[in-house]
Amino acid sequence: MKLSDRLEELVKACFTGIWIESHEHDDALLEISQLCREHEWRLVSWDIDQGLRVSGSPLGDDDGSNDPLSAIRSMRSFAGDDTPSIVVLTNFHRFLSSAEIMQALARQIVDGKSTRTIFVILSPVVQIPTELEKLFIVIDHPLPTREQLKEIAEGIATEEGELPGAERLETVLAAAMGLTRLEAENAFGLSLVRDSVILPESVWELKASMLKKSGLLQLYKSSDDFTSLGGLSPPSFADRDFLIHIQLGHGYMS
Known part of the structure; x- marks a missing residue:
């Protein structure tokens, strides 16, 4: 609302x-x-x-x-x-x-x-x-919605080629969620100065700066994914048999 x-x-x-x-x-x-x-x-x-x-x-x-x-x-x-x-x-x-x-x-x-x-x-x-x-x-006072952020981007990127394609634009808007109108304008403008097109990297940079000011969180961007984390690999059949044996021994399964 x-x-x-x-x-x-x-x-x-x-x-x-x-x-x-x-x-x-x-x-x-x-x-x-x-x-x-x-x-x-x-x-x-x-x-x-x-x-x-x-x-x-x-x-x-x-x-x-x-x-x-x-x-x-x-x-x-x-x-x-x-x-x-x-x-x-x-x-x-x-x-x-x-x-x-x-x-x-x-x-x-x-x-x-x-x-x-x-x-x-x-x-x-x-x-x-x-x-x-x-x-x-x-x-x-709600922060800008995705539609409002899109309007801001379209208002800043007025020249041909300054606004990314639909898929890339969705990434930009997703990165900009949580920014104020002024912060979004600054991030989009910075990206245009640097790259002549609005890219999500500049948006993430400004968002990281915003989080740093709060002193509560830090935004860390990495190329790693969840496969690099230990303890998340699916159990083998032997492991599952062992777990079933333990559960039966403690009365968890009939």
Whole structure:
């Protein structure tokens, strides 16, 4: 299910606290913006750099909109409006350690039922304070599907011969699964610079780098296969007879 479809359900059900785990904030905001235009909802977005923006337009530099606490409190100005407001707070998990900000957000989420204001936090991690746990529902922003990755590849490989054949392309797409849109674009672009065609080797290289950053896994590419592993050869007939004899002796078979 797409992010916009999931979000539409939650907004219509009046979930006033929504936490979206996403590594692609621009893409998530684009989906949310399109959803708001479709339903004529007001979109209010905030981040520490740009401050408050309503439908993409800044509110000004002298209104304290860059301050997270002021931004939360300013949502009261929309309380008397019949238009539902979707308030997207980007990377707001960084500010929830403040007791004042946490309490102000909790109050606004509770009041959101009557003011028709939905608070959405966009964050790459789920770090919800204990005081807010019951007020938020957590959803994921899905990574690109195989079809979306194919569209990205086709959008980058615009010259003849830059896109591999169908079978080779499937290998590329399989290697790219699990990458973000930006990571896939970078991998495909790197392959074009190196080889003038999109190949899976560059994709695997970027994926290995991504895993290395996490510190949890390392990707090792080898030409060996399972036949080189010991202990996996099928037992001989003599071995099977021996096993049957042992099982009979212990009453496993009648």
